[in-house]
Amino acid sequence: MPAITERVVPFRARGFAPRDLPVMGAASIAGLVLLWQIGSSLGWISPVFLPAPLQVAQAIYRMTVSGELWRHLSASLWRIALGWTLGTLIGVSAGFAMGLFTLARSPMQAFVGILFPVPKIALVPLFVIWFGIDEASKIATIAIGVFFPTVISTAAGVEAVQKNLIRLGQSFNLTRWSIITKIILPGALPSMLAGFRITLSVSILLLVAAEMIGAQRGLGAYILRAGDLFQTDQLIGGVVVLAVLGLAFVGLLGLVERRLLRWR
Amino acid sequence: MSVAVSVKLAPVVAPPARGGLALKVAGLSHRYGNLNVLEDIELSIEPGNVAVLVGPSGCGKSTLLNIIGGLLEPTAGKVTCAGEIADDCINPFTYVFQDFALLPWRTVGGNISLVLEDARLSARDRARRIDEVLDLTGLADFKDAYPAQLSGGMRQRVGISRALSVRPACLMMDEPLSALDAQSRLLLLEEFAQIIDRARTTTVYVTHNLNEAVRLGHQIVVLSRRPGRVKEIIGIDRPITERRAGDADLIEIEAHVWDLIRNEAAIADKELGHAGDH
Structure with missing residues (x-):
């Protein structure tokens, strides 16, 4: 009979568990910028097509001290603030109507289903005809782009509120208003906030598009002009400002989420 | 974080003893589409009694x-109640x-507050009612905890506290212990016996656990399989606080049911597709 040898049972459950390493995220960005700078300094990258990070930083600095940055940024922020708020207010109301009332539900579903896939940029020329070349057409473009995702995420949030919680409210004779504001609204909030994350980036997208079609001020106009003049350092500077704007929005929303969804 | 503690019933003064309502179910039938769920149910429940529905x-x-509590319209028949509803009762039929x-976004106190906020109660009265029921179920220390932090047993204690806070005339309990683990279930069963006995509200209690049925019920209503009919009603007169696990008479009734x-x-x-039970 052969001798019985003892063996270790091998561990087999390795992998499939990626971890977050924020330091590595920051380090890889820094590394890429460094490579880019080295490539530019060594003359491998043509400054006409892609200026060095330092040049971009200088361009941003110049436009900051000259007040040009604020002139464009303030115009853009104002348009986003108005357009996003307008689109969100109407979108949330419509989303609630869709999630709560039979009469609103199917018509709105049809309406949203047809118009949601239309690229809203295609509507900019129409809005220029309707609202003029000025502020109103840009705000309307942002508002309509924000409206659709908001309707969808709000209605989905309202529908996702557990039926047993609504029943709870009814079984204790809560008023309709109490059920909507104290049970459905907080229950729909996570989905609504996820929608806001999308609409904030949509609003930046449409802002730039609208400002490229006809504007004197605004980041989109600034970037377009810099491109026309082949001032790529200013162009990329403008893009960097947009990226920072997007990051700021995400950060702000993260704060709001942490505060409102503390119970999670 | 999960909070697990042993809870003692605080010796506080319970809501004033009331007779509660007498309930009567007459000629009641219900169907979901083609499915006959209930057929010709006749049932009457004495004020202050606990009727347990099993089947x-x-x-x-x-x-x-x-249907009895007004959350579902029956296809035929009706439910009537008789008796005084006390002035301090905010919601007569309470589940x-x-x-x-x-609500996961409200604390324990906030969840109870929710059902009092629509009533004409001063802020102080509301706070007093909340503290009173939390004392009664031993939850006073957990007033500011969120439901996610609590064990199943503690969550159901919040559920019963919330129900008591409106001073109900009828308690409607829908398998209140079924979602709990076996040990919490035993603990809560004893507490329920005391709470129900003290509140003396008419109670309708649904369970599939026959042990719960004989421990808590004054009337055990045995329903037959679909379409549900009343098969037998068994009365147990002994006070529910005096009943213990393993009592010979209870074991006998349980075996009979x-x-x-x-x-x-x-x-x-x-059977495929368990429709109609919910």
Whole structure:
């Protein structure tokens, strides 16, 4: 009979568990910028097509001290603030109507289903005809782009509120208003906030598009002009400002989420 | 974080003893589409008594409970109640749910506050009622905890506290212990016996656990398999606080009830699509 040898049972459950390493995220960005700078300094990258990070930083600095940055940024922020708020207010109301009332539900579903896939940029020329070349057409473009995702995420949030919680409210004779504001609204909030994350980036997208079609001020106009003049350092500077704007929005929303969804 | 503690019933003064309402179910039938769920139910419940509805799964016991409490319109027949409803009663027919139905974004205190906020109560009265029921169920220290932090047993204690806070005339309990682990279930069963006995509200209690039924019920209403009919009603007169696990008479009744539903439970068990039980 052969001798019985003892063996270790091998561990087999390795992998499939990626971890977050924020330091590595920051380090890889820094590394890429460094490579880019080295490539530019060594003359491998043509400054006409892609200026060095330092040049971009200088361009941003110049436009900051000259007040040009604020002139464009303030115009853009104002348009986003108005357009996003307008689109969100109407979108949330419509989303609630869709999630709560039979009469609103199917018509709105049809309406949203047809118009949601239309690229809203295609509507900019129409809005220029309707609202003029000025502020109103840009705000309307942002508002309509924000409206659709908001309707969808709000209605989905309202529908996702557990039926047993609504029943709870009814079984204790809560008023309709109490059920909507104290049970459905907080229950729909996570989905609504996820929608806001999308609409904030949509609003930046449409802002730039609208400002490229006809504007004197605004980041989109600034970037377009810099491109026309082949001032790529200013162009990329403008893009960097947009990226920072997007990051700021995400950060702000993260704060709001942490505060409102503390119970999670 | 999960909070687990042993809870002692605080010796506080319970809501004033009341007779509660007498309930009467007459000629009641219910169907979901083509499915006959309840047929010709006749039932009367004395004020202050506990009626336990038992039966094989799918017999429509939860449906019957929802009809009695006005959460579901019956296809035919009616439910009537008789008796005085006290002035301090905010919601006469009050449910305790199997899945607790707590708002996760409100604290324990906030969840109870929710059902008092629509009533004409001063802020002080509301706070007093909240503290009173939390004392009664031993939850006073957990007033500011969120439901996610609590064990199942503690969550259901919040559910029962919330129900008591409106000073109900009828308690409708829909399998309140079914979602709990076996140990919490035993603990809560004893507490329920005391709470129900002290509140003396008319109570309709749905369960599929026959031990719960004989421990808590004054009347055990045995329903037959779909379409649910009243098969037998068994009365137990002994005060529910005096009943203990293992009492000979209770074991005997439990065995009798099991005999009544055993065959049908076996059939129900093999059935596809358990519709109508919820």
